[in-house]
Amino acid sequence: MKISYNWLKQFLKVDWEAEKTGELLTDLGLEVEGIETVESVKGSLEGIVIGKVLTCVQHPNADRLKVTTVDLGNGEPVQIVCGAPNVAVGQTVPVATIGTTLYDDKGEGFVIKKGKIRGEESHGMICAEDELGLGTSHDGIMVLDDALVAGTAAAKVFNIEKDEVFEIGLTPNRADGMSHYGVARDLRAGLMQQNVSLELISPSVSDFHVDDRTLKFDVVVDDTEKAPRYVGVTISDITVKDSPEWIQNRLKAIGLTPINNIVDVTNYVLHELGQPLHAFDAAKVKGNKVIVKTLPTGTKFTTLDGIERELHEEDLMICNGNEEPMCIAGVFGGIESGVTNNTTSIFLESAYFSPVSIRKTAKRHGLNTDASFRFERGIDPNFTKYALKRAANLILEVAGGKVSSEIVDMYPTKIEDHQVYLSYEKMNRLIGAEIPKETVKNILASLDIKFNSVTEGGIGLTIPSYRVDVTREADVIEEILRVYGYNNVEFSHKLNTSISFSEFNEVKVENIVANQLISQGFNETMANSLTKAEYVSLSEMLNEENNVAMLNPLSNDLGVMRQSLLFSGLESVIYNINRKNNSLKFFEFGKTYHKFESGYSEQKHLTLFVTGNRTKESWNIAQKPSDFFYLKGIVTILLQRLGIQNLKTTPTKNDVFSEGITLSLGKIKLVDLGVVKRAVLKEFGIKQEVLFADFNWENVLKVGGKSQVKISELPKFPAVKRDFALMLDKEITFTEIYNLAFQAEKNLLKEVDLFDVYEGSKLEKGKKSYAVSFLLQDEKQTLTDKQIDKIMQKLQNTFEKNVGATLR
Template structure:
């Protein structure tokens, strides 16, 4: 939220430095995220002075140019070539001197330099209105008053204003500070703690009176819960034109582009007092009646931006007598009922709409306006009539209007100010420090919180209506503390904390796997559990009916709970690849959410994403792309770390993969992994291969819980390695040889590895050669050659007998 310091000074006559003011506002809870210096005209016309045209003759080499001599004051006379048709001797004109920077309508600067135009020297530039940013005129140069002195800075002539703009990160609870008046009110309370007492000047509406009761528009509200208060007044004989310069300056300072006097005044009052207003062209309201109601689901309505929107049956609408919609209440006006240059009478609206209803409507239609920003946070219901009078008086003054009716005010149930009891003891308990009672009373008075009664133990208080967030005793304590100053609360140099150790078995297993994956170069990610409904259509295995939808989604991209961790993970992959980080290894522990048979179900998963190179590029390593078997190796290592082996491998039934497998233990599926289909990757703009693994974590925990880990001492005795080169039938698999070896020698044989396979024309047909290594080790003694030879002979005989192997 942008707040103008010059605007604040209309309510508080302070000369405090902007930086100090920003620090004080931050201490008060209105965090100032930045302070920007803003000029009413960019560059503040530095280097532009008043010049007097002394001579003006035709350019010898150009019909449309003239050569002038201009007095810039103090005897400085320069020659300037000018193309304006209205330049003449004796005029006082604005001159941009050499070195001056001027800015175009896009804010881009250009510097005035000495130069030659068609052979004649030119030492500056006589400026038109638009070249200085003072208007849009470009028919000729700007002619100034004759009484001005040559050499006088033009910035003094046009009263160029410099402002400091506070960017305030307003928290949702501080609806009272959604205006310049509200910020000034808070600043006043803060300055009082600095012993600076200033009067808060509020705009006067005492001159409000009806001129002629010539146009009355009746108001009808169908639902007082959705619309607790609705005020309106008519103004006739208005002239729609540009708003006065001072209003335009205020609006431009906070980033609002002026439109016309009527619209600008409603915007001005909104940012001044925090009360949204809306002006309707009264001639476009049928039968002079406004009906505030909801319309049928699916009703179409075109808003001011020219977009046709489909209404919900919950949207509050401003309609005319025959229920034709004019405006989405509290959010956006209608195209057909807005103020135009032909408007001569208006109906001015000021209302309080239900905050929840406005928020839902704004989100439903993806509209975030200044009005909805304030309505959905809760405005001051007692500000509606005052703000209406303030705007009406400004329209009378700057649009020549006349009040055509009394104020119509629908306010069936007046909302009384909230009452709360404040205990001194509770204050001490919550703050941890005793603040003097007189200081507390002073702070409460500065916040316009009235003291109704006082006892030894506390105060009976009335909360002003604009403080919608102060409803409890704890809220009062917070108010006192923020104005008193958190920095003024003493704290102990002793730090007390409690340390807890998580002995949860599931957490321990998760940490084991996380540490292992991190050591393998993976990075842990955490994605949002909310995702796009459209992702459901990327797989036939994901049932759209099982989606869990949000009742009040933040956006269409965060509308349903995810049924798979794949798509949010691919978003992260795409984000990194788009930023030239193409070699990725991610893992995520997360849940999926499903709605089956009127029941809700959560499943926990561990997912892996691998793409690009296995290792970082280096002079000492050969670049190798991650592939299916690399990922399979990582999965196998993780499962073995959890004590899970002897897995069954079957082709996957998931349509997410172009190729993939499922690893199961009995009938329980543990992991599905493979290469993601190109059609899915295309949806995320990913052009390189991505491998994905999905662990059913809940099932893994069940299986892991039944495994006992055996620990044994490292043997003290050396191992021995022997090799055999065997000629085997081509149908024989290494697995058969592996099993026979351990059946033959159970005690000493530790490992059997296949390190070479040969099939070629030098071998008999139907044969192949296996080179197999055997690791032998006795845990109780050192093996001798005789014992080793005996074991190897036994293994050879076993292979010859069972596999018809021949020693090569």
């Protein structure tokens, strides 16, 4: 949010430097992120002076140039070559002196230098209005009033304004600071703590009056819950034209483009007082009637930006007498009822709309306007009528006209101020220091908080309506502390702490794992826990009803809490691939969130993402692509680093993998890993293979944190491992191979492991190669070659018969 210092000084006659004021605003909770100098004319006409043309003769070497002498008020006339057709003796003109910087229409500067033009010396430049930034005309030089004195600075003649603009990072709770008046009000309280007492100057509306009652509008509010207060008045016989320079300068300083005097006044009051307003062309309001209501879902409505939108049944609308929509209440106006250059009368609206209703509507239509920004956070319901009068007075001042109706004020149920009791004892306990009671009272008074009762133990308070965020005793204490100054609270130099003993430190384990992964070339990522709701459709293991949805999402892309870390990780992968970074190794510690009938659940995970080559490109290292076996090795070593061994390998049930396995310790599942399905990758625009591992971190900590070691007797007879390189159809999964193997041999087969997958151009189309190992062991005797060969033949026959596998 931008705040003009010159504008701020209209309410508070502060003479501090902008930097010092910015520091105080930051201490008050209105964080100043930067201060920018703004000029109504770029360069502020520095170096431009008023000159008098003494002589003007034809240039001897150019038909279109004149040689002039100009008095610049210093007693030494200078010679200037000028190409303007209208230059003449006796004129009063603006002159850019030597060393002056002028700016072109693109804002690029060029310096006026002494030089020769076609053999004649020129010591400056007589300027046209577009060369000074005072207009667009380039037909000739500017000819000024003869009463101006030579040598006068042009900045004084043209009233050039220089301003300093604060960029304030406004937190959502500080709705009271969403205007220049609100910031001035807060600044006054801060200055009082600095022993600087200044009067807060409010714009006067005492001269508002009704001229006649010739243009009456009926107002009907159907939904008083969404529109608790609605105020309006008509103004006729206006002239729509450009705003005066002072309004334009104020709006330009905070980054707004002036449109016309009526729209500019509504924007001016919005940023001055924080109250959004809207002006309707009265001639376009059918039936001279305004109805505030909702319309059926699917109703078409074209907004000011020319986009046709479909309304929702909960969108509050401003309608005409025919119940046709004219404006999305508090969000955006309609294209059919707006003010144009032909408008001669208006209906001026000022209202208080429900913050929840406005936020839902704005997010539903993807709109974020200055009005919705303020309504969403909560404006002052008691400022509504005052702001209307202020805007009406300004419109009469800049557009002429007359007030043609009484003010209509629909306010059936007054919004009451909050009542809060402040306990001195609780305040001192929360702050950790004792603030004098008189200081507390002065701070509360400076914040317009009224006293209902005062006792030795505390104060009964009434909170002003514009402080929508102050509803509890703790909120009042925070107000006292921010004005008193956090830096002014003394603290003890004594440090008390309690240290708890823990045999197993989770943070230490995470650091061990992170350091190992970093040493293997991984980078840690931290993705947003909010994600798209539709991601759950990419896996049958995720259910939409388990989504933890946001009540007021920032956007459709951040509507729910994630059920899986895979999709946010793939967003990071494609982000890097799109920037030519194709070889990636990421890891992330994060949580998934689920909603079940029994309640909400959070589960911590560690995920790994690997894609592209294993190592960075180098002249002395041959490039080798990452593959399933590479990822499995990283996962296994990681678990071994935590003392987790003797892992059991089974086919994964997770359907995000085209090929994958699950590593477990006994019945405790530790990690799923494998190759992400192409269908999933396609949703993110990823065309290269991505390997993914998902650790159930809570289970890893459970088994890795145990100091006890389970000991079993070593087998007396050796195990035998044999491998098959199986050629299979692409649709065959490791799960099928795994199950078929144990069906064929139930007694002596102990483990089946997939250690490599190959899909390449050297294979027949539609085929892939599995490298599968089989661990055979007899606990009673040593296996003979004949037994082993018989089992392997049985396995081969089973694979050939059931899945059409062949040995490579």
